[in-house]
Structure formats: C-alpha cells, structure tokens
Amino acid sequence: MEIKTRLRAVLMLIWISQGDTHKVEIPRGEMEVVKGQMVVLHAWYSPNSDISKNTVVWHFTGNESKPVINFSSGEVGYSQNDFTKRVGFSVAMPSANISIYINNTQETDTGRYFCSVIIPKGLSISGEMSLNVKVPPSPPVCTMTGNPVVEGNVTLSCQSSYGKPVPHYKWTKAAPLSEVFFSPMQNERHGTLRLSNLTKGMSGKYVCRASNTAGSDSCSINLEVITSSNAGVVAAATLGSIVGLVAMVLFLIFILRRKRDTEEEIANEIKEDAQAPKRVSWAKSNTGSDIVSKNGTLSSIATSPRPRDPSAPNFNYPYSPMSASDASSVINTYQLRPGEGNTLQGLPGYNHGGTPMQKQKRTPTTNGAPPQLLRSPAVAVPIRTEGAQPQVPPPLTVPPQVRSSTLTRMGAVAVMVPAQSQAGSLV
Structure with a gap:
C-alpha cells in the first residue's frame, strides 16, 4: 500500500515537471519605459518537438485590442496598425526565444501584452506582462x-501642460544667493511659491523645476522689488507714453484734414487777375440787353417797351441833371424800327425826334442857383444796328422847377456810372 502511494507521488511530480517545461517564461511581469525609447519584452519556452512547426502570436490589450506580431509556417507576419515598422522579434525565428522589441514607444503603448505558442497536436502555452510608458514633463x-x-506680496506659479506620472514642482532662488523654500511657502503639488512682506533683498532670479520619474524641465522668472515711489514713476511714465501716442495720432489726423481742406479751397478759388473774355455773348434781339460802344465804354441802357395797363397809375420820378464831370460815359442812341415808339422820349438830353441833344457848357447864375444846362441842336450819331437792341427804364418826367439842392434835401444820392475797358472788365 505504501509502495503504491509513493509511486503515485513520483508520477505526479513527473507530470508537473513536464507541464512546467511547456510554459512560456516571462522574467518580468511589469516593465516601464520612457516615451520615445526602445523596450524589449523578454519571453521564451522549452519545446519538446520541432519548433519550426510551432506558431507564435503576440497580442496587445489596452485602450483597444489588436495583434502585434506573429510567426507561422516559417514566416513573420506584421499587423497593419500603429505597431507597424516599430516591432519585431529580438532573434531570428524559429527560436525558443520569442522576445520582441518595440521602437519609439508611445503613451498609447501602455497596456498588457500576451504571448501564445501553439504546438501542433499538443497544448497551447502562453504568458503575459504589462508595459507602462512614462512621459516627461x-x-x-x-x-x-x-x-x-x-x-507687498507676490505669488510665483509654475505649471507643465502634461507629464506621466504627474510632475512635482520645486522652487529655488538662484541669484544673487542660492536659497531653498519649504512648505507652507511652497506647494510642490500645485507649483506655487508665496512671498510675503517683500524687501529689496528678495529681488533676484527664481527657478522652478518640474520633474517626475520620466524626466524634468525648468523655467525661471526675475523678481525686482521696487519702492512705492518707483512704482508711481513707472505708472506715470506708462500713462504719459499712452497719452503722447494718442496726441500724436490726433495731430496727424488734424494735419491731414487741414491739408485736404486747403487743397479744396485752392481748387475752388477764383483768381482775381484772370483775363476777361474777349467776346461777350448777348441775349437775342427784341428781349432787351446791355450794349457796348466801339471804344469799349459802357453805353446807355435801354429797355424795350412793355405793355402797360391803362388803369395803372403813372409814377413820375424826379431827376436831377448831372454835371459835366459826373457824365463819364458816352451816351449813344439807336434808330427806331418802323412802328416802334420812342422809349427814350422824355428823358433829359433827348428830343422828340429820337436823337440825343449835345450838352453845352454850363453858365453860372447868380444867387447861388445851380448852373443851367445849355442844349445845342441835335447832331446825328452813326446808327448801330448790330447786336441786341438797347433797353432803357420807363420814361421819366422831370419837373423843370426841381433843383439839385431840393433833391439833396429829399435824400437823393449822386451815382457814378463806371466805364468799361476794351477787354470787357470794369475800371
């Protein structure tokens, strides 16, 4: 009975030992690697048959499940995924060493890797391991x-956008003297350093270093503690610069607008010394217009007769004879057309025949009376038929007894008739 029991125990040990020899050996169940570096996943087994007929498969399980690499029928197969061109067997296949390598590791490579060996007409053996890809700050x-x-009080902050595992932060003062800080002034988890009751001696360069198990990086900031007066000067200088810039912009706008207005005024200005037109266009005949004598002197103005209402009252305007010095213009006349009434009849200096009377020299009178105008027989003036017909105001009747002194008391004003140069401009 005891012999049978011992025999069974020996057989059990042999069976267990045979089973262990067919297990995939993985020396490290967990591995870590820094992002961008290469990692080797070690694995092997002890075959009892021809290894060239065995099939080896590596599989990944993480955020998603996907094949990594395989060996079957003497050929290596690669999967079409993000492991392509980054993975391979560490030794030439077929081999009992079925380790693989992964180049340029990424954070997404973090997960569990399974290795399976399929033996024809036998049991399949497998093994697994985990990989953690760390990322520097x-x-x-x-x-x-x-x-x-x-x-015053200030707070220095330091922060990295990513890092795996989460980085820790440590502030130090680098210049002019080295100095380290501890809690509660420094919070290594949040990366803050609070400085209270500042003094001039606290000015200097402060360095923050972010680090984790994958690596570290740093940044720095210069702290300059100033007095309140200096702060006021800085604020005033800043404000003055802003005001000066605004004033400069407004000045430029003013100059541009003024220049534009000046150009418009020059363009619209009429030059005073411009030459008068050589020819004067006149209105059509029978409509009444001004005429100019041959020597360019302003002549008399006549107006064609207008139809009058018989019932309208007839106004008589006083007229004062002008002296020889006042009459600076030459008075011409024209010949009436057949059937046309003499519109100049009744005006001083004209007779009933339609021709002007030549003026004679005045003879002084006694008692301070104004000199009387002597008229001479009418002298014919060459008739001018070219151009428009002259126009004169309605006939005026002048009482003979009205004198210049009387007109002056009535408020009459002597009017000078301007002469016209041959070019057409008034002189």
Whole structure:
C-alpha cells in the first residue's frame, strides 16, 4: 500500500515537471519605459518537438485590442496598425526565444501584452506582462501675480501642460544667493511659491523645476522689488507714453484734414487777375440787353417797351441833371424800327425826334442857383444796328422847377456810372 502511494507521488511530480517545461517564461511581469525609447519584452519556452512547426502570436490589450506580431509556417507576419515598422522579434525565428522589441514607444503603448505558442497536436502555452510608458514633463511656464513693491506680496506659479506620472514642482532662488523654500511657502503639488512682506533683498532670479520619474524641465522668472515711489514713476511714465501716442495720432489726423481742406479751397478759388473774355455773348434781339460802344465804354441802357395797363397809375420820378464831370460815359442812341415808339422820349438830353441833344457848357447864375444846362441842336450819331437792341427804364418826367439842392434835401444820392475797358472788365 505504501509502495503504491509513493509511486503515485513520483508520477505526479513527473507530470508537473513536464507541464512546467511547456510554459512560456516571462522574467518580468511589469516593465516601464520612457516615451520615445526602445523596450524589449523578454519571453521564451522549452519545446519538446520541432519548433519550426510551432506558431507564435503576440497580442496587445489596452485602450483597444489588436495583434502585434506573429510567426507561422516559417514566416513573420506584421499587423497593419500603429505597431507597424516599430516591432519585431529580438532573434531570428524559429527560436525558443520569442522576445520582441518595440521602437519609439508611445503613451498609447501602455497596456498588457500576451504571448501564445501553439504546438501542433499538443497544448497551447502562453504568458503575459504589462508595459507602462512614462512621459516627461513638458517645459513649464512661470508666472507672477501681485505687486512687487516693498512690503507687498507676490505669488510665483509654475505649471507643465502634461507629464506621466504627474510632475512635482520645486522652487529655488538662484541669484544673487542660492536659497531653498519649504512648505507652507511652497506647494510642490500645485507649483506655487508665496512671498510675503517683500524687501529689496528678495529681488533676484527664481527657478522652478518640474520633474517626475520620466524626466524634468525648468523655467525661471526675475523678481525686482521696487519702492512705492518707483512704482508711481513707472505708472506715470506708462500713462504719459499712452497719452503722447494718442496726441500724436490726433495731430496727424488734424494735419491731414487741414491739408485736404486747403487743397479744396485752392481748387475752388477764383483768381482775381484772370483775363476777361474777349467776346461777350448777348441775349437775342427784341428781349432787351446791355450794349457796348466801339471804344469799349459802357453805353446807355435801354429797355424795350412793355405793355402797360391803362388803369395803372403813372409814377413820375424826379431827376436831377448831372454835371459835366459826373457824365463819364458816352451816351449813344439807336434808330427806331418802323412802328416802334420812342422809349427814350422824355428823358433829359433827348428830343422828340429820337436823337440825343449835345450838352453845352454850363453858365453860372447868380444867387447861388445851380448852373443851367445849355442844349445845342441835335447832331446825328452813326446808327448801330448790330447786336441786341438797347433797353432803357420807363420814361421819366422831370419837373423843370426841381433843383439839385431840393433833391439833396429829399435824400437823393449822386451815382457814378463806371466805364468799361476794351477787354470787357470794369475800371
């Protein structure tokens, strides 16, 4: 009975030992690697048959499940995924060493890897391991909040955008003297350093280092503690610069607008010394217009007769004879057309025949009376038929007894008739 029991125990040990020899050996169940580096996943087994007929398969399980690499029928197969061109067997296949390598590891490579060996007409053996891809901290960014004045408070902050595992932060003062800080002034988890009751001696360069098990990086900031007066000067200088810039912009706008207005005024200005037109266009005949004598002197103005209402009252306007010095223009006349009434009849200096009377020299009178105008027989003036017909105001009747002194008392004003040069401009 005892012999049978011992025999069974020996057989059990042999069976267990045979089973162990067919297991995939993986020396390390967990591995770590820094992002971008190469990692080797070690694995092997002890075959009892021809290894060239065995099939080896590596499989990944993480955020998603996907094949990595395989060996079957004497050929190596690669999967079409993100492992392509980054993975391979460490030794030439077929071999009992079925380790693989992964180049340029990525954070997405973190997960569990399974290795299986399929033996024809036998049991399949397998093994597994986990891989953790760590990421160094990104370059941190240093900032400062608060007013860096004497007896003031500031907070220095340091933060990295990513890192695996989560980085820790440590502030130190590098210049002019080295100095380290501890809690509660420094929070290594959040990367803050609070400086209270500032003094001039606290000015200097402060360095923050972000680090984890994958690596580290740093940033720095310069702290300059100033007095309140200096702060006022800086603020005033900043404000003055802003005001000066705004004033300069407004001045430029004013100059541009003024220049534009000046150009418009010059373009619209009429030059005073411009030459008068050589020819004067006149209105059509029978409509009444001004005429100019041959020598260019302004002549008399006549108006064609207008139809009058018989019932309308007839106004008589006083007229004062002008002296020889006042009459600076030559008075011409024209010949009436057949059937046309003499519109100049009744005016001083004209007779009933339609021709002007030549003026004679005045003879002085006694008692301070104004000199009387002597008229001479009418002298014919060459008739001018070219151009428009002259126009005169309605006939005026002048009482003979009205004198210049009387007209002066009535408020009459002597009018000078301007002459016209041959070019057509008034002189």
